[in-house]
Amino acid sequence: MSRFILSFDQGTTSSRAILFNREGEIRGIAQREFEQIFPQPGWVEHDAEEIWASQSGVADEVMSNAGISADDIAAIGITNQRETTVVWDRSTGRPIHRAIVWQDRRTSERIDRLKGGEGEALITRRTGLVPDAYFAGSKIEWILDHVEGARARAERGELAFGTIDCWLVYRLTGGSVHVTDASNAARTMLYNIETCAWDEDLMKVFRVPASMLPEVRSSSEVYGEVSAGLACRGVPIAGMAGDQNAALFGQLCHEPGNVKNTYGTGCFMLMNSGDQPRKSSHRLLSTIAWQFDGKMTYALEGSVFVGGAVVQWLRDGLKMIEKSADIQGLAGSVADSGGVYFVPAFAGLGAPHWDQYARGTIFGLTRGTTSAHIARAAVESMAFQSADLLDAMVADADAPIPELRVDGGATRDEILLQFQSDVLQMPIVRPTMVETTALGAAYLAGLATGFWGSVDELVANWKVDRVFEPRMPPDQVAEKRANWNKAVRRSLGWLTDKDGK
Numbered sequence: 001m002s003r004f005i006l007s008f009d010q011g012t013t014s015s016r017a018i019l020f021n022r023e024g025e026i027r028g029i030a031q032r033e034f035e036q037i038f039p040q041p042g043w044v045e046h047d048a049e050e051i052w053a054s055q056s057g058v059a060d061e062v063m064s065n066a067g068i069s070a071d072d073i074a075a076i077g078i079t080n081q082r083e084t085t086v087v088w089d090r091s092t093g094r095p096i097h098r099a100i101v102w103q104d105r106r107t108s109e110r111i112d113r114l115k116g117g118e119g120e121a122l123i124t125r126r127t128g129l130v131p132d133a134y135f136a137g138s139k140i141e142w143i144l145d146h147v148e149g150a151r152a153r154a155e156r157g158e159l160a161f162g163t164i165d166c167w168l169v170y171r172l173t174g175g176s177v178h179v180t181d182a183s184n185a186a187r188t189m190l191y192n193i194e195t196c197a198w199d200e201d202l203m204k205v206f207r208v209p210a211s212m213l214p215e216v217r218s219s220s221e222v223y224g225e226v227s228a229g230l231a232c233r234g235v236p237i238a239g240m241a242g243d244q245n246a247a248l249f250g251q252l253c254h255e256p257g258n259v260k261n262t263y264g265t266g267c268f269m270l271m272n273s274g275d276q277p278r279k280s281s282h283r284l285l286s287t288i289a290w291q292f293d294g295k296m297t298y299a300l301e302g303s304v305f306v307g308g309a310v311v312q313w314l315r316d317g318l319k320m321i322e323k324s325a326d327i328q329g330l331a332g333s334v335a336d337s338g339g340v341y342f343v344p345a346f347a348g349l350g351a352p353h354w355d356q357y358a359r360g361t362i363f364g365l366t367r368g369t370t371s372a373h374i375a376r377a378a379v380e381s382m383a384f385q386s387a388d389l390l391d392a393m394v395a396d397a398d399a400p401i402p403e404l405r406v407d408g409g410a411t412r413d414e415i416l417l418q419f420q421s422d423v424l425q426m427p428i429v430r431p432t433m434v435e436t437t438a439l440g441a442a443y444l445a446g447l448a449t450g451f452w453g454s455v456d457e458l459v460a461n462w463k464v465d466r467v468f469e470p471r472m473p474p475d476q477v478a479e480k481r482a483n484w485n486k487a488v489r490r491s492l493g494w495l496t497d498k499d500g501k
């Protein structure tokens with residue numbers, strides 16, 4: 001009998017392949033970072049071929065390291081950075097442009113032209129999203145408008161669009177399967193989350209021909225088998241969900257009102273909102289969590305564009321630290337940020353501000369400020385941004401939120417989690433397994449193929465590693481959050497604010 005589920009976790013900065021056993025424990029992991037391409041300020045691209053090469057490479061590597069064959073794997077689950085857009089030629093299977101990454105801001109002005117008009121009303125009403133360059137719709141339009149001949153080829157049905165899940169399945173199946181799942185479709189700005197179908201009016205708004213779009217399937221079913229020449233050849237691909245959605249599933253937030261926050265490149269807080277889309281009055285997104293067992297589950301989501309990426313920027317941009325993990329030592333060498341507030345609006349600000357033109361700022365610098373204070377302020381920025389999301393979520397929810405489950409690469413940082421608990425004045429629960437994104441995809445695949453019998457069977461797999469309880473006095477929290485709000489206000493509209501000119 002097959003002993004493992006193989007998860008592909010294709011994130012913004014790296015591709016990972018993880019083997020899970022029946023207890024939801026990791027039995028092998030392989031990971032490769034890939035290139036981040038910044039062709040102009042505010043633009044972010046990936047090479048979709050490199051994504052494929054790194055993801056298929058780690059899949060082979062994890063199996064060879066574990067000394068196992070395809071027979072040992074019951075199914076493959078895929079989870080992915082969402083919104084990142086690939087357009088490829090159906091005849092060659094080659095991308096016609098580099099993938100435009102979710103953080104990319106090149107279509108901000110295009111989105112501005114929709115605001116206040118019928119397009120904006122359509123988007124919010126039908127997709128649950130807010131108009132923003134973050135989502136795939138305007139990225140597809142940009143590629144069709146900027147690659148020579150692309151629009152005509154798309155009209156002739158020669159081009160295909162997919163988010164990364166779809167691109168990987170296409171490649172894994174030798175180009176024979178062009179599908180996505182409902183959670184990824186919901187991030188395109190082209191998918192109606194109430195009727196659960198591609199929306200023709202929105203396709204007209206973004207001038208995207210229907211022939212380019214993948215078939216939308218549930219998040220847990222067999223989509224096809226691996227036919228590419230990989231060690232996992234012949235294994236069914238049976239689970240698929242956007243990474244933040246998979247993390248909600250993997251954290252077993254299956255009851256309405258359950259909330260998790262993932263601290264990866266960005267920070268993404270999702271609350272299970274039940275079997276109907278729930279409108280936010282506080283500028284959160286209303287989105288599809290997953291489609292499972294014949295039922296759609298919805299979520300309220302707050303998206304922060306720069307979370308752990310601020311640590312990478314200190315490492316790669318400023319060379320302040322050598323490895324991401326060094327942040328803890330540097331930030332921990334001071335008791336607080338010394339009055340420094342860092343708003344990492346490198347790609348504008350997401351929820352709840354949705355300002356495409358905000359840019360990064362550091363306030364409160366004095367002659368006494370050291371790199372340690374800046375590092376600490378950077379860590380704190382993840383917690384402040386996440387606290388703004390939780391406040392919006394509490395305001396939208398009918399019931400109090402008793403605890404926050406956390407996961408993602410940056411949750412190794414205990415200074416971050418303690419500060420998160422302080423500023424939220426609530427318990428922060430870190431499970432033993434912080435690879436919940438990959439675990440969620442494994443669950444979706446394993447439940448589709450009988451590896452696990454039901455969600456109830458998974459409950460025993462979720463264990464607490466540590467609970468962080470608030471230690472900071474409320475008046476100190478209030479002062480810090482007021483200063484943070486002041487810093488955010490000053491970062492808003494940086495690119496468009498003509499004051500002083």
Ligand SMILES: Nc1ncnc2c1ncn2[C@@H]1O[C@H](COP(=O)(O)OP(=O)(O)O)[C@@H](O)[C@H]1O
Nearest residue numbers: 011012013264265308309311312325409410413
């Ligand atoms: N020890 C650490 N402390 C703080 N941040 C960290 C640490 N280790 C990794 N990170 C940050 O976490 C992010 C990677 O997390 P991960 O969940 O792998 O992200 P993604 O799926 O977006 O690629 C990076 O942005 C990195 O800077």
Ligand SMILES: O=P(O)(O)OC[C@H](O)CO
Nearest residue numbers: 011012081082264265266
């Ligand atoms: O790659 P991550 O984990 O930062 O996730 C990216 C999100 O899916 C973007 O919406």
